[in-house]
Amino acid sequence: MFLFRKLSTSLFFSLFLFTVANAASSINIENAWSPEAPPVAKVMAGYMKINNLSQKDIKLISAKSPLFKRVEIHLTEMNNGMMRMIKQDNLNIKAKSFIELTPGGLHMMLIGKLKATKAGSTIPVTLQFNNGEQLKIKLDVKVNEEPQQMNHHHHH
Amino acid sequence: MPTEKKSFIKAYILPITIGAISLVIGVWLSQQILMNTNDTRIPKNLDATVLPNARPLIGFNLYDHNEEAFSPAQLKGQWSFLFFGFTNCPDVCPTTLKAMQAIWKTLPTKQGEPGHPKLFFISVDPDRDKTKMLKQYVQYFNPEFIGVTGKLDELDKLTRQIGILYGYDEKEGSHDQEYIVNHSAQVILVDPKGRMRAVISPPHIAKVMAANFQTIRTFYGDE
Numbered sequence: 158m159f160l161f162r163k164l165s166t167s168l169f170f171s172l173f174l175f176t177v178a179n180a181a182s183s184i185n186i187e188n189a190w191s192p193e194a195p196p197v198a199k200v201m202a203g204y205m206k207i208n209n210l211s212q213k214d215i216k217l218i219s220a221k222s223p224l225f226k227r228v229e230i231h232l233t234e235m236n237n238g239m240m241r242m243i244k245q246d247n248l249n250i251k252a253k254s255f256i257e258l259t260p261g262g263l264h265m266m267l268i269g270k271l272k273a274t275k276a277g278s279t280i281p282v283t284l285q286f287n288n289g290e291q292l293k294i295k296l297d298v299k300v301n302e303e304p305q306q307m308n309h310h311h312h313h
Numbered sequence: 314m315p316t317e318k319k320s321f322i323k324a325y326i327l328p329i330t331i332g333a334i335s336l337v338i339g340v341w342l343s344q345q346i347l348m349n350t351n352d353t354r355i356p357k358n359l360d361a362t363v364l365p366n367a368r369p370l371i372g373f374n375l376y377d378h379n380e381e382a383f384s385p386a387q388l389k390g391q392w393s394f395l396f397f398g399f400t401n402c403p404d405v406c407p408t409t410l411k412a413m414q415a416i417w418k419t420l421p422t423k424q425g426e427p428g429h430p431k432l433f434f435i436s437v438d439p440d441r442d443k444t445k446m447l448k449q450y451v452q453y454f455n456p457e458f459i460g461v462t463g464k465l466d467e468l469d470k471l472t473r474q475i476g477i478l479y480g481y482d483e484k485e486g487s488h489d490q491e492y493i494v495n496h497s498a499q500v501i502l503v504d505p506k507g508r509m510r511a512v513i514s515p516p517h518i519a520k521v522m523a524a525n526f527q528t529i530r531t532f533y534g535d536e
Contacts (some may be wrong), residue, residue, distance in 0.1 A: 192407060195400075195453030197446045199491075202403040226491070233404050235515065239478050240405045240498040245493070260408045261516060266492050301411055 184250070184286060186294050189269070192208030192260075192301040195277040201274070203228075203265030203282065203296050204258045209250040216287040217248040224280055226269025233261055242266070247287070260301075278299045356532040361525045367508035373471040374437070378448035383433070388507035392407045392430040392530060395501040397477050399438035399494045400450045404425030407524070408517070409498065410434065410454045415519030416526070417455050424457055426446040428535045430526070436462040437472070438494050472521055475501055475509060502526065 189205035209215050220228040230245040248263070250256045258264050267280065274280055279295040286292070355363040394413065397407035413432055422429035434451045437440035439462045441513040442450075447460035462468070472479065479496035500522070502511040511529055513522060 168441045192405075192411070194407060197449040197453075198400055198407075200401050200403040202407070231493075235498065239495060240515075241495045242404070242482070242493045259402060264404045281467070301408075 168259070168270040177282050179284050182286065182290060182292065183213075184209060184215060184284075184290060184292055186284075186292065189282075189296045191274075191280055191296040191298050193274075196273055199270050200219070201225075201267040201270065202260070203280070204268055205265075205294070206255055206257045207230050207248075207250055208255045209237065209252060211288075212252050213288070214252050215290075217250065217284055218246075218287050219285045220265060220282055221285075222280055223269060223281045224270065224272050224274060226271065226289070228282065229268060230263065231265045231266045232263050274298050328519070329406065354383045356528050357526060358454055359511075359525050360518075360521050361502070362511075362512045362514070363511055363529065365505070367504055367510045368474070369506070369508045370471065373463075373474075374467050375471065376444070377433075378444045378460035381445055383459075383463070385470065385507050387403070387433075388503050388504065392428070392506055392526070393503040394430060394432045395435060395475070395503060396432070397435045397437055397472065397479065398448065398498075399436050399496070399498055400442050400490070401438065402496075406434075409500065409515070410451070410458075412517040412519045412522065413458070413484050413500075416523045417457065419519070419523045421527075427432065430456045433461050434458060435468070436460065436473070437468055438481075439463060439465065439468070441490065454510050476512075477501075478528055482487060488533070502529065504533060 185208045187206040187208065189203065191201050191203050192199045207210060207217065217230065222228050222232065230248055232243045232245055234241045234243055245263070248256060256263070265282070277299050278296060278298050282294050284292045284294060353365045355365055367383075371385055375382045377387075396406075396409055396413070398409070400406070403484060417432075420429065425510040432451075432455070434447075436447055440461075442462055444460070444462070449461060451458040471477075471529060477497040477499070479494060482493040482495065498515045500513040500517060501509055502513065504510040511525075512535065513525070
């Protein structure tokens with residue numbers, strides 16, 4: 158019983174600390190990942206869900222990674238079957254809303270790979286928002302076996 | 314009056330009968346012809362655009378990742394999937410090649426067996442995609458996949474026949490090696506006679522594509 162109480166107290170405290178640490182951020186990131194690319198590939202993609210928890214619109218204005226020369230935000234747009242990558246100067250995330258970066262849609266383009274990255278490793282990325290917040294995240298490099306969640310939904 | 318009526322019937326009954334009979338024969342004949350040639354009928358319930366009249370692909374001289382010729386001859390003898398892209402493509406190309414990889418896992422045949430297809434990933438970015446790296450790139454997805462590229466005018470000879478478009482975004486400088494190539498993302502299915510048979514538009518869902526391929530294969534046969 159004593160052990161339980163001790164455990165729950167420390168659990169409570171760590172939960173409390175966790176909440177405090179995150180309270181400063183009006184943004185949180187879910188499911189940040191990057192499909193493993195062929196070792197010779199010089200570019201990779203980053204996907205994630207960006208939640209804006211605040212009452213104001215927030216813009217993602219830049220991103221960088223120590224493993225790549227530069228990071229850009231692109232939108233894959235299909236026009237008459239032609240895929241176009243449209244560079245986005247920023248990404249607006251509406252108040253109390255979210256934006257999703259998914260294969261075949263919005264994505265982070267990681268350009269000029271400096272170091273080999275394999276499935277199981279992570280890619281550190283720093284996101285800069287227009288409210289001054291900076292968020293350090295990690296993309297999980299994964300082997301994407303079933304690339305079926307394209308943003309164009311398909312019904313049968 | 315009765316004789317007049319009789320001759321009236323006589324005068325019309327013969328042409329009408331002949332007309333009716335020739336109509337029946339005509340319909341029957343055209344059905345026979347359609348069934349025998351198979352040419353303009355297409356399999357149903359597909360998520361792919363099948364060309365009723367397959368279009369021969371001719372007159373291009375490219376090379377594969379082993380620096381062997383890739384010309385119309387290489388498209389003969391097996392079903393082929395063609396996909397156009399470039400290796401510096403972060404989103405669309407790997408996603409489609411992953412789908413192709415998944416399709417390959419479901420194929421009922423093995424390499425070298427009748428009915429086993431080939432996949433040609435054709436780079437429209439020959440400046441950066443050299444054969445050695447192209448080979449490593451495609452074989453990461455499946456060791457059977459074949460990378461192809463060539464001179465731009467030779468690439469155009471093939472892409473124009475198919476209706477594939479591509480273009481380069483402005484390079485930021487003459488030494489900019491990180492430009493983007495925009496390109497059509499359709500997968501093209503070529504029949505064993507080297508003729509374009511179907512166009513599969515994105516999203517490329519492996520299960521659907523695999524099933525469609527088997528339907529088309531069964532419908533047209535492996536020859």
